[in-house]
Structure formats: C-alpha cells, structure tokens
Amino acid sequence: MCMVNEIDYGTPASKSDRMVTLTIDGKVVTVPEGTSIMRAAREAGIEVPKLCANDMMKAYGSCRLCLIEIEGRNGTPASCTTPVAEGIKVATQTDRLGSIRRGVMELYMSDHPADCPACAEGDCDMVEMAAKVGLTENRYGPNGENHVAPLLHGDTNPHFREQDLSNPYFAYDPAKCIVCSLCVRACGEVQGTFALTVEGRGFESRIAASMDDPFLESECVSCGACVQACPTGALREKTVIEKGMPEWSAVTTCAYCGVGCTFKAEMRGEEVVRMVPYKEGQANRGHSCVKGRFAWGYATHKDRILNPMIREKITDPWQEVSWDEAFAYIAKEFRRLQYQYGKGSVGGITSSRCTNEETYLVQKLVRQGFGNNNVDTCARVCHSPTGYGLRMTYGTSAGTQDFDSVEHTDVVLVIGANPTDAHPVFGSRMKKRLREGARLIVIDPRRIDLVRTPHVQADYHLPLRPGTNVAMLTALAHVIVEEGLVDEQFVRERCDWDAFQDWAEFVLQPEHSPEAVEKYTGVPAEQVRAAARLYATGGNAAIYYGLGVTEHSQGSTAVMAIANLAMATGNIGRPGVGVNPLRGQNNVQGSCDMGSFPHELPGYRHIADDATRAVYESLWGVKLDNEPGLRIPNMLDAAVDGSFKGLYVQGEDILQSDPNTKHVAAGLAAMECVVVHDLFLNETANYAHVFLPGSTFLEKDGTFTNAERRINRVRKVMEPKNKYADWEVTQKMAQALGLDWNYQHPSEIMDEIAKTTPTFAGVSFDLLDRVGSVQWPCNEKAPLGTPVMHMDGFVRGKGRFIRTAYVPTDEKVGPRFPLLLTTGRILSQYNVGAQTRRTANMTWHEEDRLEIHPNDAEDRGIRDGDYVKLASRSGETSLRARITDRVAPGVVYTTFHHPDTQANVVTTEYSDWATNCPEYKVTAVQVSPSNGPTEWQRDYNDQAKRSRRIVHAEPAE
C-alpha cells in the first residue's frame, strides 16, 4: 500500500499544437507553445522551487522563488510566468539564483512559526522549500514585525489574527499564510465562487473571505479547492489536524452525485483521513464539492446498522440475528410467497447508489431466481424519461457528450437543472466556460444561482410556469423553423426527412408560436424568440437538463422536444454540442444500463427480444419470462390489490423518495415480506420485516457510471463494517434460494456483463485500472470508449423527429390550491439526505424551507421564518417559510432532504405518460400560517420511532 502521488507541473498544460524546443540545464525539451518554462522543466524532470504556482491555476508570479536565467537575456524572470521560446537556453540552478532564493525564503521563514506543526508533518511546503534552496540559518530572527506571535515586545501584535475555525471541515490559520493568493485563484478560477480576496498591501496584505467574514458566514461553499491549493499549513483539513497525515491512498469515485468525481481516499490504516480530488479524474479534473470532499463521515456514523435483523410483524421490535438466519428466513418467506400467491408475487428494487456489479446481481436474482421481471430502480423517479425520449429519437438511452465538451460550447442552454447546486463540480466547469464568454440561456421557474453569479450573467432567463416545458420547447422549435434557422444540410444527411417535414409542419402551427403559448408559460414571446435565435445561430450550442424536465407528466415528451431542437439545429455529433442529461444520484446511468427496468435486460434490450433472452438463458441455465414486469408504482398497486407480497429493496428509500408517501406506505404495509438492505434504518425500513446492513462505497470494489456514460472504478479501502459488501449479500441471498453463484470478486461480475452486453464488450477492471475510465459504448469498434456519441450518424440510423404536443397537466391550480409547488435540491445535502444529514453538512441546511414570493407571503400574513402549512389534494405538511423573489408570484419551492418535512406527502400520484416518472415538479398547493408539525407528521414520527426499536442479541460465545 502506497501513496498515490501526483506531479504538480506548476502551471496548466498548453492546448497549442505548435511545438517549441528549448534547452533547460543542458537538457533538450520540446513542449507546446505557450507552456511556461516551469512546466517545461518539470516535464523534463527538473523541479524549480516554487510556492505560488500550481498546475490547476494560472500563474501569478508573486513569490519570486522560481526565478531562472536565460542566456542572452537580462535579469532573472519567474519561470512560472515566462513562456518557452524557440531555441532559448535556460538555467535553473546558478549561484546567483541560489542566493536570491535563499534571501526570499529567509524573509518568508522569519514570518513563519518556528514550530509549525504542518511543516513537521510534511503538510506545509515552507520547511521543504527552505531546505531545497539551502537556507540553514535566519539572520532576522523571530522578533521583527510578524503575523505569527500574538504579542510583540509585550504589546498586542497588530498583525496577528486568531485562527478561523468556523468551517466544520477546514481551519484557516493566518499566521502561516504567505499571501501567495493560490486560494484566491482556486476559489475564482476553479470553483468560480470568488469568495476570497487579498486585502491590503505589502506587509499588511492578507486573505479575506467575503467582507472579511469568518469562512462559514462568507460566500464560501466549502468545496475545498483553496485547501488543496494552499502550499502552507494555513488552510488544512480538520481531519488531518486531528488524525495526522495519511499513510497510504487509493483512487476511487465519489458516491454522491452523477458527476462521478474521482478522488484519492487518503488513509491511515483502515481510517479515512481525507478525500482529495484526483487531477487525472476525467469527470472532475481535480476539483470537488463539499459532499465528496468532506461529507463522508456518515460511513462510520453510529446510526449505521451492522447486524441483520428480522421481525414477523412491522409492529414488533427488531431482533438481531446472524447473517445465516437472515438469509434462511428470506429464502423461506420468498418461497412460501411464490408458492402461495404465484411466481409474480415478489420482486426487487435496485439502487442508483450501489455499483453496476451490485445492480446487475439484483436484476439477475429477480430474473433468474424469482423467475419474473419484477425489477425496477429508483431511477424510475428521476430519469426514466431520458432513457425513453432519447431512445425514441436517437436510438440510445443516454446523454451524447462528455463533460469536457463544455469547453467547446458557445451557447449553453440550461433547462430544469440547477448545476451549481445539484452537480456542483460540473457547474464550476460550466461557469468557467461562461466566464470565457459562452452565452447562456436559463429556462427555469426559479432564478437559480447560475442566472447571476460572479462574472456570469444569463443572456436570457425564461421563468416559465411549472409544467409548461413542452409548450416552451415547442415554441422555440416554432421560431427556429419559422425563421429559417434549421440546419437543413444536417437534417437531410442525418435525419429521417419525412419525419422532419411532419414535425416542421406541426411546430409551425400557430398555436405553437411563442405569442400563443405565452398564456401558459407566462414568458414574453419576444424573449422566447430571442433565445431561440441565440440557440440556433450562436455557434456550438449544448442543452443541459435535469429533473426539472423529467419529473413531469410530460417528462418524456419534453426530452423528445429537446432532442428535436438539437437535431434541427445540427447540434449533435461533435464536441461542444449535444443533449446532456444531468443525472441525480451517482449511479443512475449505471443502474439503468444494468437492466434494472422491468422491460429490459442489460444494455437496453427488450425482454421480448428472443435473441437477447437466449444469451442469458444459456448462461444462467433457466427459461426467462418474456413479458415485462411491474414498475415500482405498479408493484405498490398490486400489493394493495393483494397480488404482490414480497420485495427486496437494495439501497433505496422508496418511502421517502417516491411520490405520494401514503400510497407507498399502504403498498408496503400490504406486503408480507419486505427486505430492506441499507446503511441505516431508513424510512422504508419502518415497513420492513428483514433488515440487511449495507456497506459504503469505501468498503467495496466495483464501478459507477456517471452522467457522461463514464465507467469509473470504486476501490475498497477498508473492510465492510457490516461484514459483507452489498454484492456479497445479494450473492448469499441467491445461494440461499438455491442459485449456483460463485463470484469471488466484482471484476468477475463485470466480465459477465461484458460478455453478455455488446455496448460493454470491451470493459474490464484491467482496462479501467490501465486507462482510468471509459465511456460506453466500449467494444471492438471503440476500444477506449466513446466520448461523443452519434458522430457519424445516429445510433438508430436516421435521427427521428417526433411531434411534441403540449398537454397541460391534470394537476391544476384552483381556488382551494392556488399556488404551484415545485421541488429541488441544494448543494450541501443529497437526495433524501440519509448520508448528508449524518455529517457536518447540516451546518448549512438544518431544515427544508418553503420559498415564497413576498406578494404571496403578504397576502397570507406570512413572515420570513414562520411555520407554514403546505397543503395539496394529497396531504399536508408543515415547514418554515423563506420569503424571496427567486420564485415568481404564484410559485413556491422547497427541497426534500429531511424526513420530517415529508414534502412527498404533498406531491401527487400524477406521473409521466410514458415511464410513470412521478410529477414532482408541479403540485397545486395552498400555504397558510401554522404553529407546528401537522397531525400526519406527528403520527408518522410516532410510528417511525416505534418501528425502530431493536432488541440486541445476546453476545454469542
């Protein structure tokens, strides 16, 4: 076990393809034009001393440590800010340079604590640099003007500042700061938040967060980029201060969102010391957000359940049992249920949080072991319309680009997504491109942060009424066709021309004009026209969308409308363009790829397809059912009707994440054996008969597939605290049910996936270990994967335009429920919050709040911070109000990260026509003042408390 070390080249790589040759310390070096001399030297293995440079940020040239000499030129330029030139001869080590560097370091060290603990531990470059430049003594001594000592000559030292410990995850100690401004540049250039500045001049200068606030109260979003960039011990992770420096590390993938950032898990023994983003990570390129970087403490949280438990009735307390007893109980129950109620009476739910290998096993268990196709995934409730819509139009159920593509985009269109909160690391990359001048269109009911953020301003924000996406998208298409902005050559070459003409005729109908739909969307027609022109004519245009598109009764229609727009304008099949779904959970893409849907086998092949079934039938030695199985909502219906009795739920909390909590509760309560497999006693477990403890991403090997179809490795860095990784649990369950499974390692599961799924044919752990990651399709035709899809034609052959008529949702406002509720996420919390609520991320988001416009609040006598009752046709809940003009009058907004809020008690059963993805984004509600939790919240909490009782087993001898 060793440390994964990354080279810091000092300045970013140049993208030029013109090469320049020079000599450094007698070595001949050839590098792209625009490369700094520092980087060229490092590439040749020569390390120039440096403090204020880092290859993630542009050079700044302030520390003067990296000076060099160039033959024939005067002076000693800084190598970090001086670009290479043809034929120059550079010297990095001369007597003159040595003495200047020693002088610089001497000054620095006279203002650096002699007992710096970070230096001692090797987490501060100061001592190392002093040694490197040969500084042995300090003529100034510690008694001059400094920032280090609280007292100076018996008086308070005006330059001394106390440490800032306000951020829960990192500490800032001004005494160790050398004002190299790397943190300031990291916050601006990499993260794009611009929370930090250098205040004052000369010796007075120091780093300030926002208006010289404590970090926690500043605009800081706690991404950790500054901590990573800081060359001294001024900014350090608190865990490193507490636990000491890591001893070994492994490269792995964040288990939070669909960006899928690559991290180094830095360890001491079996304990994580810190997670540091990995520069070679192809999704995140060395950046991270607060969740992946810092919020991993849930992995060892005391609430984690480590022993299996069973109970006969959900009103009984839990009994701890051995793993073998639990497996035997499940096998007995599931056999009984199938015997008594039929083969189709049981099913399983796969998780978008578990690995591909684990997901594959759950669907295999259902199809091979249960003999039916009753398997579904919680991706149902977020991105199933993406799969359907893109498949119908392009032929493949996935986004078309990689994240790098945004670097070539000229016009970014964001609809129904909030990248800076929900996909923060990609959000930062997008903001970077926008600061470079790309134009921006935002279509969202709410003024999301991206609309106006430092150095970014949307050209158009179209604040449409929730539920009118299809009207808006079709109106954009209307303008593009009417004003002759179609890329006809592209359409003729790549798309089905008849279908295009049919579609063009449809969108041209006057009722689809921006003027006509204004009455639904509430957005002025001129704005829509201008946005359409920009999208169609502004160069490379890319659409990014999220749950605000899919979670509607017309979610699939909206995805098709997006696909139509991209085809009509020729924005498909090259870097910089495309249709990019931003996935919610880490492995939503993967869980869909792995055959989690009841109608399809891995690789999106329909269960009715005889040839595909034959592949699995011969491998698994069973006859597979050729009929589609039940989706989650249908399982619950069937349970209520008495024909569905047993369910295995891996790593999902359907009670909290699925719409209409009461309906879910009724369905679960009607089942006879519910098996929940998770880290914590989640809300669904209140209705479970068997609880199987789950393992975290730190405790297993496997792969996650992110929103760009990128298959990333997850690496085990500690033994599962619950004894078994999730794939082992499913395997043991299968064995108890009599199946002959013998996987020794998840790599063998991936081999089976590759062997049976054409789009994964080339994937193996070996390949991933060698190249880092690949994007599927990865096979003979694309041995290293496919960054951009549909390059030489659509996967389905010809791109297919489909008519997208706007149909208003049946969820309508009226006198009783006059407001529209829409839901979303925030940065520090994740999904139902089971993990993030168990970390210090609670500092930022203790509770869900209801955003309401000042006019609507005033009409109802509601003040900021008041408890309000939120009621819909389905139910009611209460939470506190936040008054803001981010939402338009008539619209209210909340997140759903806390079980106490139960926002889904309020959402309805309406769902997407094609996929049954629930309509979370539109609910007619009323808001009124209230004094506390509703009756349902109280009842619910009582029930939850009762059902969480555990009787611990006697310790076995």
Next chain:
Amino acid sequence: MSHDEGQTTDERLVYMANQIATFFESQSPQAAAHGVADHINNFWEPRMRKRFFELAESGLFKLKPIVMEALPEIRRPKETTEA
C-alpha cells in the same frame, strides 16, 4: 379503495391508457393506435393488461377512442403466467 383520496388501481390503469393516447393524438390515426398498442405491449405487465381488457370490455370506464382502436393490437396475456 385502500387509501384516502388516491385513485384505485382500476382508475389508474384507465388514466394511464388515456394519458398514453393523449401523447399519440397529435399523430396520424393509424400511427396513433399503433403507438398506443405498442407502448402498452412493451411496458405493461400481464396482470395490468389482463385487468385492462376486463375494464375496457366492461364499458364502465371512459377510454379515449384511440385506446379502443388500439385494443385489437394489444397482446392478451396468456392465462398461465400467473401460475
């Protein structure tokens, strides 16, 4: 009905079928009926289709004309799947 204010399974099946039909309404009549049938064949579990036929044939529920036109194209589940 087992829970308040929600739809029953029967109502939901009818609702879903009509919702699917609504999407296809903007297409030509043959394409529309075919689209509805295809969709239901691809995504509805046999239990759902079986019940759906009973509901459609009972005449008690209001199904859109396109749904009724699609009916002959929808696969009748084999009686044995429930064994």
